[in-house]
Amino acid sequence: MFSSAMSALLVLLLASVVPACAAGSGADTSTVPVRHPVEIAYDQAVAAAASADWEACLDATRRALALAPGQPALQRRHAEALAQLGRSDEAMQDLRALVGWGVEVKLADFELLAPLHGHADWPQLLAAVEAALAPQGTPGLSFTMPVADLVPEGICHDPVDDVFYVSSVARRKILRVARDGTASDFIASGAHGYLAGLGVAVDAQRRRLWAVSTAQADDGLFDAATVATSAVHVFDLDTGSLLWRHVTAQRDSLGFNDVCVLPDGGGAVAVSDRGQVLRFGPDGGAPVALTAPGAMPGANGLCVGPRGDCLYVSAYLLGIMRVDLGDGVISAAAVPGADFTTSGVDGLYLLPDGTGLIAVQNFLGLDRVARFRLRADGLVDDCRVLTARQEMFVDPTTGALAADGFHFIADSYVSPFYGREDKAVLTGFGRTRVMRIGLE
Incomplete structure (x- = not known):
């Protein structure tokens, strides 16, 4: 189910307050902040981007993707860091993969991808976004x-x-x-x-x-x-x-x-x-x-x-x-x-x-x-x-x-x-x- 129990997670990977409990033990009702390593790496990427430290942002998103392969927001962040570093071909490769996964993403709305707008393949990439959202299969x-x-x-x-x-x-x-x-x-x-x-x-x-x-x-x-x-x-x-x-x-x-x-x-x-x-x-x-x-x-x-x-x-x-x-x-x-x-x-x-x-x-x-x-x-x-x-x-x-x-x-x-x-x-x-x- 995706409902109120999940809706707080829509702003990707925020820290939460959860009950302290070690694996294999009985449930403990006390509460302490627990953060997943991907949450930590993502926050590091956001902080690095805010200070325009794109190498650090790239490193943080790479570490996060190693723990959560195929995570769409992390993939986009990784591409943004590459774009800001002038590595446009690599950034485009990331985005082609993202589009191929079939997620709905409005690439033109992300300012950090602006260096890619002049890339020869940018128009084709935007077209691919729409094509990837077409119905598939016939149940x-x-x-x-x-x-x-x-x-x-x-x-x-x-x-x-x-x-x-x-x-x-x-x-x-x-x-x-x-x-x-x-x-x-x-x-x-x-x-x-x-x-x-x-x-x-x-x-x-x-x-x-x-x-x-x-x-x-x-x-x-x-x-x-x-x-x-x-x-x-x-x-x-x-x-x-x-x-x-x-x-x-x-x-x-x-x-x-x-x-x-x-x-x-x-x-x-x-x-x-x-x-x-x-x-x-x-x-x-x-x-x-x-x-x-x-x-x-x-x-x-x-x-x-x-x-x-x-x-x-x-x-x-x-x-x-x-x-x-x-x-x-x-x-x-x-x-x-x-x-x-x-x-x-x-x-x-x-x-x-x-x-x-x-x-x-x-x-x-x-x-x-x-x-x-x-x-x-x-x-x-x-x-x-x-x-x-x-x-x-x-x-x-x-x-x-x-x-x-x-x-x-x-x-x-x-x-x-x-x-x-x-x-x-x-x-x-x-x-x-x-x-x-x-x-x-």
């Missing part, structure tokens, strides 16, 4: 939700019963949806203390459904005693009964976002506003911190790697990161110098054969489903866009892998819902379409 319709104004955010597929489970932000429920779009409530609105519905994940082997939900001030759905809480629910898939739940304390102000099932039957939960991943055991109880707070800015979609020994996690603005499930060590998933971006990933999934990741990206005009190839060493070395920027797309969020392809929420209306001025308005968000795209 088919899986089904249309039979109920309007759900503002669905999460979706998963149960291969045993061949049905989908869809979470609703606005109606605070989970729906069970058949292939033909016929739907019924898996849980009713607000049942078991379910909040605004976000990530869901099926454990087909153990017949469980994991679900995370959260209460934010701009939901307009919750009273003062509930705002700033989140919950994990685990249900029996076959009976619909609640097996266990964990609700956070309001003082901790944790914004749970997404969830995936771990090899041991537990679950990993992304906490966006704390830049952290928590780990729950199969039978509940208090979580432990898999990563320290602030280590995963904007933590969002996540999935287990092909060998079961790591997680791939979307640090929303930085890109996809790898987290070792044993020691919590974090590293960039993309190869150094990647000519694609893994930023802006909402839903993230491992292909059944373990050869790649499927991602829904919804930042900086990407609005696409992409397939990222995994090398034998687990690094991402290639990106192929399956579909992008279709007319019906309004905040595509998450998806579900099935035997016939990837099914994804095309028009969630999450941003308009969270951004509405009158919080009493709960209509006007349409009947969401779930689209399907092949994996080849």
Whole structure:
């Protein structure tokens, strides 16, 4: 999800106040400033640019890109430093790569790129920006939700019963949806203390459904005693009964976002506003911190790697990161110098054969489903866009892998819902379409 829990991150990589907690320990409710190394390097680049120290700016952005390959704002800053140093051909090379990533960027508006305006290839570069934003691929319709104004955010597929489970932000429920779009409530609105519905994940082997939900001030759905809480629910898939739940304390102000099932039957939960991943055991109880707070800015979609020994996690603005499930060590998933971006990933999934990741990206005009190839060493070395920027797309969020392809929420209306001025308005968000795209 990209909503209020994420909106503070739009001004790239700002410092935040997060709870102190070491990886592998229980969650600590104290608060201390925690800054990611990329945040620090970015701020150094900005400071160097302000004093026209372009060599220092170049060095800082280079260091930041080594930690977050393919990060669009860092790539642009790197090009600006090169342009100011008179290295126009290198700057143009950076910008061609940036444009090729498919992000929406108005290059002509950045004053520090002015030295490039006289470059012979500048007009072609501006034309390439527009061309890169054209629709790609042709997804088919899986089904249309039979109920309007759900503002669905999460979706998963149960291969045993061949049905989908869809979470609703606005109606605070989970729906069970058949292939033909016929739907019924898996849980009713607000049942078991379910909040605004976000990530869901099926454990087909153990017949469980994991679900995370959260209460934010701009939901307009919750009273003062509930705002700033989140919950994990685990249900029996076959009976619909609640097996266990964990609700956070309001003082901790944790914004749970997404969830995936771990090899041991537990679950990993992304906490966006704390830049952290928590780990729950199969039978509940208090979580432990898999990563320290602030280590995963904007933590969002996540999935287990092909060998079961790591997680791939979307640090929303930085890109996809790898987290070792044993020691919590974090590293960039993309190869150094990647000519694609893994930023802006909402839903993230491992292909059944373990050869790649499927991602829904919804930042900086990407609005696409992409397939990222995994090398034998687990690094991402290639990106192929399956579909992008279709007319019906309004905040595509998450998806579900099935035997016939990837099914994804095309028009969630999450941003308009969270951004509405009158919080009493709960209509006007349409009947969401779930689209399907092949994996080849």
